Amino acid sequence: xxxxxxxxxxxxxxxxxxxxxxxxxxxxxxxxxxxxxxxxxxxxxxxxxxxxxxxxxxxxxxxxxxxxxxxxxxxxxxxxxxxxxxxxxxxxxxxxxxxxxxxxxxxxxxxxxxxxxxxxxxxxxxxxxxxxxxxxxxxxxxxxxxxxxxxxxxxxxxxxxxxxxxxxxxxxxxxxxxxxxxxxxxxxxxxxxxxxxxxxxxxxxxxxxxxxxxxxxxxxxxxxxxxxxxxxxxxxxxxxxxxxxxxxxxxxxxxxxxxxxxxxxxxxxxxxxxxxxxxxxxxxxxxxxxxxxxxxxxxxxxxxxxxxxxxxxxxxxxxxxxxxxxxxxxxxxxxxxxxxxxxxxxxxxxxxxxxxxxxxxxxxxxxxxxxxxxx
Numbered sequence: 001x002x003x004x005x006x007x008x009x010x011x012x013x014x015x016x017x018x019x020x021x022x023x024x025x026x027x028x029x030x031x032x033x034x035x036x037x038x039x040x041x042x043x044x045x046x047x048x049x050x051x052x053x054x055x056x057x058x059x060x061x062x063x064x065x066x067x068x069x070x071x072x073x074x075x076x077x078x079x080x081x082x083x084x085x086x087x088x089x090x091x092x093x094x095x096x097x098x099x100x101x102x103x104x105x106x107x108x109x110x111x112x113x114x115x116x117x118x119x120x121x122x123x124x125x126x127x128x129x130x131x132x133x134x135x136x137x138x139x140x141x142x143x144x145x146x147x148x149x150x151x152x153x154x155x156x157x158x159x160x161x162x163x164x165x166x167x168x169x170x171x172x173x174x175x176x177x178x179x180x181x182x183x184x185x186x187x188x189x190x191x192x193x194x195x196x197x198x199x200x201x202x203x204x205x206x207x208x209x210x211x212x213x214x215x216x217x218x219x220x221x222x223x224x225x226x227x228x229x230x231x232x233x234x235x236x237x238x239x240x241x242x243x244x245x246x247x248x249x250x251x252x253x254x255x256x257x258x259x260x261x262x263x264x265x266x267x268x269x270x271x272x273x274x275x276x277x278x279x280x281x282x283x284x285x286x287x288x289x290x291x292x293x294x295x296x297x298x299x300x301x302x303x304x305x306x307x308x309x310x311x312x313x314x315x316x317x318x319x320x321x322x323x324x325x326x327x328x329x330x331x332x333x334x335x336x337x338x339x340x341x342x343x344x345x346x347x348x349x350x351x352x353x354x355x356x357x358x359x360x361x362x363x364x365x366x367x368x369x370x371x372x373x374x375x
Contacts, residue, residue, distance in 0.1 A: 001373055003032070004085055004092035004108065007043035007062070009099040011051050015235070016208065017115060018051065019289065020151075020175050021098040026057055027362025033058035035366065042089040044103075063089065093373045098149075100134065102141035109146035109372050113173075114138060116151070116286025116307065117158040118212055125211040125283070127239035139163055146372050149173045149365070151287035152308035173364055175287050176356040180265045183298040184273040192270035196260055202230040203332055204275040204299075206268070206290035207282075208238035209259070214281045214304070215244055219251035220325035221279070225332055227256070232275070234268060236261040272297035277335050281322045282306050291317065292356050295349030300342055302331045316352035317345065 010021035025043065032039035039059060046065035053062050065088065084106035086092035095108040102112040119126050119134040126134070142148055142163050148170045150156035156172045159165050184192075193199060203222075207213045215233065222231055231253075237245075248254050263271065272278060278294035284307040291301045291313050301317035303309040310319050320327040335342045 001032075001037065001039045001094065001370060002089075002092045003028070003039065003041045003369060004089035004095045005041060005043050006085065006095075006097045006099065006103050007045045008047060008065075010043070011045045011049045011053060012047050014051060017099050019178070020113070020115070022051070022054075023176060023178060023358050024098065024173070024361055024365065026054065027358035028365050029054075029057040029060050029362075030359065031362040031366040037370075039366075042092065044085055044089055094369050096369075097141070100141065101137045102145050110141075110144060111147045111149065111369065111372070112141045112145045113149040113151070114142065114155065114159050114286075116155055116284065117162055118284050118286070118307075120162050121158070122212060122284050125240070130239065145169070147171060147368060151175055152311055154308035154311055155286040171364075171368055173361050174356050175289050175292070176358040176361060177289070177293045177296040177353060178265065178358075181269050181272070181293040181296040184270045189270045189274045192267045193274050195267070196232075196258075196263070196271070198230075198232055198258060198271070198274070200228055200230055201276050201336065202232045202258075202274070203277050203279045203302075204232045204234065204271055204294070205279050206234045206293075207280075208235050209233070209241045209244055210238035211240050211244070212283055212285075214283050214306075214322050216247040216251070217281045217323055217325050217328065218279055219248055219253055219257065221328035221332065222253045222256055223251065224326065224329035229276070229332065229336075230256045230258065231279075232271060233257065233259045234261070234263050234271060235259075268293075269297050272299045275299050277302050277318075277332055279328060279332070280304065280309065281320065281328060282309065283322045285309050285312075288312050292353050296353035298346050298350065300335050300345040301349060302328055314352060316348035 009017045041060045043062045083104050085103040086095045086105045086108035092108045095105050096111045097103050098113045102110045119131045150172050153172050156170045159170050160167050272294050277300045280291050280303045288309045291303050294301050303313045304322035305319050306322050318331040
């Protein structure tokens with residue numbers, strides 16, 4: 001089976017969809033290599049690389065598209081110009097697009113991943129041009145696809161209910177933490193904390209700084225905690241972030257908040273490891289990978305019930321209303337004062353994180369692709 005994959009997110013986006021694309025495609029490549037049939041993967045990408053192309057994934061070749069990412073999107077998704085990606089890949093039995101938008105095809109059946117429908121459910125949290133792009137592209141891609149992959153059962157339900165999609169056409173395929181996310185040694189934690197000038201008791205939050213992540217509620221929670229407790233946020237500024245920084249300026253705790261960007265995965269694992277808790281009060285998530293990464297690193301999680309987060313964390317963390325700063329502060333305080341409770345959540349978190357495995361997701365996707373091609 002010849003599989004063509006739009007890998008642009010994998011080389012352009014360090015986190016989010018990029019991390020998902022790299023994790024799932026790597027697992028798919030290894031599952032295909034272990035299968036008893038003959039498979040090959042061609043990764044198509046456009047734009048300037050921010051991440052390295054895979055060097056040792058079995059059965060994988062890469063091919064750069066002739067336009068950069070922006071112009072490719074304009075040509076294909078906005079102008080609807082014919083650009084059959086399966087032909088550009090040298091022929092394919094199936095075409096997979098991991099980033100919301102299904103690329104044009106000549107003959108190959110298409111598969112697309114829809115990570116969330118936040119642009120439908122919380123449109124005010126999206127940059128208007130991006131929201132318009134998703135409103136135009138996602139329903140069209142879902143209709144054209146032979147199979148839709150969803151990050152969670154919650155996202156699967158959203159795709160079925162809000163886009164009117166046949167349930168038989170939507171498959172839940174879970175994300176997973178990469179291998180680097182595991183309990184760090186005390187020495188490595190201390191070294192990374194010194195490197196980034198982080199000290200004392202702190203809570204960590206992770207993700208692009210944008211409205212849906214709901215960071216101001218953490219600022220409010222911080223005001224209810226002792227002055228010694230700090231917040232470390234790992235993530236770059238994103239869309240509509242100016243009001244978030246205004247809220248930080250007015251919060252009264254700005255001197256207790258550290259924002260880091262350019263943190264690699266090894267350092268992020270250590271930053272998780274040194275935290276009192278990972279606090280993730282997002283108003284809506286299609287999956288919520290930082291929660292799973294934190295649990296895998298042995299750090300208790302305080303997450304909202306927004307979107308899929310309660311489904312992902314379950315009883316391995318503290319689940320709160322996304323706007324209840326008092327509940328967040330109470331959870332942090334209990335984790336600092338009740339060592340037995342903290343140890344129990346860490347144990348539960350390890351067990352919950354172990355349920356999310358890229359190898360299982362890669363095998364599940366391979367079997368689904370074989371079923372489509374077999375039809």
